[in-house]
Amino acid sequence: MASERPLLTITPGASTPDEAPSPRPPAASQLPPAQPEPPLRPDRLAFSVEVPDPFCPSRRGDGPDPSASSQREREDDGDGGESRAVTIGDPLTSEAFPGNSIRTAKYSVLTFLPRNLFEQFRRLSYIYFLVITVLNQLPQVAVFGRGASVLPLAFVLFVTAVKDAYEDFRRHRSDRQENNRLASVLVPGTDSEFQPKKWKKIRVGDVVRMASSETLPADMVLLATSDPSGVAHVQTVNLDGETNLKTRYAKQETQVRFSQNGSIGGVLHCERPNRNIYGFQANLEIDDNRVSLGPSNIVLRGCELKNTTWAIGVVVYAGKETKVMLNNSGAPSKRSRLETQLNRETVILSIMLIGMCTTASVLAGIWVLNHRGELEFTQFFREKDYTTGKNYNYYGVGMQIFITFLMAVIVYQVIIPISLYISMELVRLGQAYFMGADKDLYDESSRSKFQCRALNINEDLGQIRYVFSDKTGTLTENKMEFQCTSIHGVDYSCGKDTDRYSVVVGDHLWTPKMAVKIDPQLVKLLRNGGTNKEAKLVLEFFIALAACNTIVPLVLNTRDHKQKLIDYQGESPDEQALAYAAASYGIVLVERTSGYIVIDVLGDRQRFDILGLHEFDSDRKRMSVIVGCPDQTVKLYVKDKLQNGVPEAIESLRQADIKVWILTGDKQETAISIGYSYGTSLVYILETELQEELFELATQCSVVLCCRVAPLQKAGIVALIKNRTDDMTLAIGDGANDVSMIQMADVGVGISGQEGRQAVMASDFSMGQFRFLVPLLYVLYTAFTLTTAITEWSSLLYTVLYTSLPTIVIGILDKDLSKATVLAYPKLYGSGQRDEKYNVNMFVLNMLEALWQSLVVFYIPYFAYKQSTIDISSLGDLWALAPVIVVNIQLAMDIIRWNWIIHAFVWGTVSATTICLFVIDSIWVLPGYG
Amino acid sequence: MGKMTKRRLGNSVISAFLLVGVIFVPIGLASLSASKEIVELVDRYDTSCVSVADKVGFIQNSKTDKTCTRTLTVPRHMKSPIHIYYQIGDFYQNHRRYVKSRSDKQLRYKEAAHLTKDCEPEGNTADGAPIVPCGLIAWSLFNDTYKVSINKKAIEVNKKDIAWQSDKNNKFGSNVYPSNFQKGNLVGGAKLNESIPLSEQEDLIVWMRTAALPTFRKLYGRIETDIMENDQLTVVIQNNYNTYSFGGSKALVLSTTSWIGGKNNFIGIAYLTIGGLCIFLAAVFIVLYMIKPRYVMFPLV
Secondary structure (H helix, E strand, O other), rough: OOHOOOOOHHHHHHOOOOOOOOOOOOHHHHHHOOOOOOOOOOOOOOHHHOOOOOOOHHOOOOOOOOHOOOOHHHHOOOOOEEEEEEEEEOOOHHHHHHHHOOOOOOHHHHHHHHHHHHHOOOOOOHHHHHHHHHHOOOOOOOOHHHHHHHHHHHHHHHHHHHHHHHHHHHHHHHHHHHHEEEEEEEOOOOOEEEEEEEHHHOOOOOOEEEOOEEOOEEEEEEEEEOOOEEEEEEEEHHOOOOOOOOEEEEEHHHHHHHHHHHOOOOOEEEEOOOOOOOOOOEEEEEEEEEEEOHHHHHEEEOOEEEEEEEEEEEEEEEEOOOOOHHHHOOOOOOOOOHHHHHHHHHHHHHHHHHHHHHHHHHHHHHHHHHOOHHHHOOOOOOEEEEOOEEEEOOOOOHHHHHHHHHHHHHHHHOOOOOHHHHHHHHHHHHHHHHHHHOHHEEEOOOOEEEOOOOOHHHHHHHHHHEEEEEHHHHHHHHOOOOOEEEEEEEEEEEOOOOOOEEEEEEEEEEEEEOOOOOOOOHHHHHHHOOOHHHHHHHHHHHHHHHHHOOOOEEEEEEEOOOOOEEEEOOHHHHHHHHOOOOOOOOHEEEEEEEEEEEEEEEOOEEEEEEEEEEOOOOOOOEEEEEEOOOOOOOEEEEEEEEOOOOOOOHHHHOOOOOEEEEEOOOOOOHHHHHHHHHHHHHHHHHHHHHHHHHHHHHOOOOOEEOOOOEEEEEEHHHHHHHHHHOOEEEEOOOOOHHHHHHHHEOOOOOOOOOOOHHHHHHHHHHHHHHHHHHHHHHHHOOOOOOOOOOHHHHHHHHHHHHOHHHOOOOOOOOOOOOHHHHHHHHHHHHHOOOOOOOOOHHHHHHHHHHHHHHHHHHHHHHHHHHOOEEEEHHHHHHHHHHHHHHHHHHHHHOOOOOOOOHHHHHHHHHEEEEEEEHHHHOOOOOOOOO | OOOOOEEEEHHHHHHHHHHHHHHHHHHHHHHHHHHHOEEEEEEEEEOOOOOOOOHHHHOOOOOOOOOOEEEOOOOOOOOOOOOEEEEEEEEOOOHHHHOOOHHHHHHHHHHHHHHOHHHOOOOOOOOOEEEEEEOHHHOOOOOOEEHHHEEEEEEOEEEEOOOOOOHHHHHOOOOOOOOOOOOOOOOOOOOOOOOOOHOOOOHHHHHHHEEOOOOOEEEEEEEEEOOOOOEEEEEEEEEEOOOOOOOOOEEEEEEEEEEEEEEOOOOHHHHHHHHHHHHHHHHHHHHHHHHHOOOEEEEOO
């Protein structure tokens, strides 16, 4: 059954992909003598039989005796990779392997300061600010007071560090919680004495006993389960996002041995830890027998045991070597596109700055040269100290130029906006808060609200062009409902009331978890139990719905102990929907084991033996089950699967001109036919020059489906797009297998379109900074000596407070379109995507605008007070206040939706600035005093 | 002006332009007429007061007679109070070396006389005693004097209250007296009466409020009588201050005052220009709106 399926081999390094598609490698015949295999359900992970056993010598074409191959030889075997030996129940022999504690946090108490500073100083502008601050410490060049010049940089570093520390603290906390969870572990040396042990203390080789609904602490090979045939069900939702139950098996050898002896010994040889969550190769030496183990024998960390009372396994990979952790390539610090752009513009501005400083210092040199002979008696220069007769603080023209240059750097540093970096941090914090508080982003069913995990990429949300989705389910909510049916040509589609049918089991009442709209006509037909042909057909139909699936019913307790809920766990949502529908009509699937199912048919409990099962596949487009009915007849039920409708969500995204790539490890029925032809080749594509073709082809399409993609391949595809285009990418996913993809994409988990406020940021960026031209122009009137008319305190307050506060508030609160409008017209999203709000042209335009405004702000007071008694600090105050007013008025014009908070901040800033200027000028200790 | 927006050219836009125009034009007219009302006499005297070729040598020589008489005719009736300013050109009072060369603490507190660090090279005398007031600004205090007579009749120039009251009260101490001032090898400017506290040395206080621009005026005193049209104004100048070494200029300014301050047409013209432009644009938009009442692209400033 499974062997008919094309196979995608996703084992990096272990076996070579070109061998994979061969349905039955020769190795299979060389396997140890046939063991009674456990009942093999066709599960997609059950392709272990097809995977060549790397430990099998025949693959290398040497010695025929498998036991002759020693471990050393295996380690030398470049083809199969090195292996590790694990003695079951004896963790001491495996001391060399890492323990089970995990660590996702970026910093520790000791490394926080250096690492966080390093992270922060990745921003070019921070280095720039550092240089400025250092320069200002030199007494020859000090323009501002030493303390005052350190303050802004220190403030920004501090705010950011506190934010990062808090985020990392939360990661530490969750690590600690995870590491201190308890699992029941076999005490070494004993036969069956299990004691609770913290997860972090678990070592490779430990035997762990798991109970139902427990999360597994490490990657383990199953040894025995409560089911006599060795079956265990696990839910891998944390791992790959799939909510259905998967079946894993304990080998019969160990299962039997456990039930006889109560303990298991033996040595396990398994491959080295790798990232492939769908592959596992190992063999077990037990009682001088060699048993080969495959992916269906291993349960992975993060999975949950379901529907199985208990299971016992031996830890083979622990902690950071578990597959889930290996697939989690560490939390990188993401930088938003706006930030990258800012860094680039910082470089441009730095070049401008150097130009300005050079000009100023050369002009200063020319001035000194022109006045060379006069400087001795010029009152305002006073070249010489007459008490000593030597030059005072004057070292010649060259030095004068150099010092002027350094001072110019300090004075004009405002051209690069430190306030913008503070604003950005705070705007993100605020946006994250409001996104979290958004009721529309609140999921009632899971009671979870939107969480913003990485604060620094909010503004990119408005610019997404590619969406990489884990699967349709993520986009479509993974929920299906039974709406109507047609049985033997008769249409029953007037479902109205929702009703739940309950089954009496002992003194308990079992009710299906989900209610479905039912058609009263159909119910009548069923209940009357008529013997006519129609009623019979309908009954058969519903029994087929209940029987012909791979659903596993889970019985959940409710608060009322008489009442129990049946939760149907299945591979696909349509199966669940059909089973729930059948249940609502009174045909309730109550129990399923590997051999039989129990269905409550209108109160009559019936047991059906499963004689054969043919799962759904894309060629037959149906599923069949052969059951032995209680009345000794054998029936074949054939069921058509519902086609997964093309999700409307994708349609809407398409309208917004966002390209949707669905990358799934799942076998979504809609994706499967495309996925097969595509998926098998993906391995090669990603590794070869075919990349180019894939890219060419795929970018033409607006929806691309990739199936059976391993987590790292997902990341590979995302990286492909990211590297080849400038477009923004967003990855959505819900399982751990999406982690690497999410981390690779520009934006991780997405949310509904809340447009970043790049426009405001951009205009603040240039507008706020045009004040730098005021000191620049003033230099023309100070013999190029960089006297600052605006006091250093005004300068500081300006950058930190006057212009950034309203920007922050507006960045957080203003929206250019209402939520309803955006949802109704997805095309509108395009404006953010095309970077209309913020691109290089905008930057140039904004700078020109800033130039014009600064000319006006400088020259109107200049001409108004030319040849008057005006003194420096009065004119300086005017030059300090005017930009604040202009910036805020311009900001006010950019605001699309006013509210009272925005009013308060915009106008409040102007008045606050005025008050601050008064205070600075009238308090004795402050430098502007006068 | 980077953003263009498509917006219906409605009443709000037109009325915004009209509003600005209607407010600005009267302000402009008022400022301009106030500026025109002001009578201002400017007489540059630095070149004509020194007839010898070596001007620097002349001004540095303490033996030469530096008296200089200027005669001016008043063109219009000047209403009292008439302010007398001295105007110095190309004197960079905002030069970095200069503007920092002072000790505010010393000016205010008697105990802070030793705080002369920022004042070098005019902080201490050769034998180490602190100079009060120290620094280049004080050292270069302006020392030309003017004696005014109208129609040959001497007029008193009131030199009281020429400094800011706040400066006198808060920045210059009433118990701080000048000491060791102007005792060095090079005399920069005026000397101070060591028996008068700094808070009463108004010329110094005015001088130490450093000018923002290299050509500046500073208040010298006031004449509290009206001067009639065509009156003969004679000013006897003691031309002591050296602007010759750096190519600066000196001028005497007499000016009446009004609410707008000194004579300056710029503000009025600026208001009129902007206001006129706004009214013009409003008119253009009204015409456009009447011809084609539809969407028009215009910049969202």
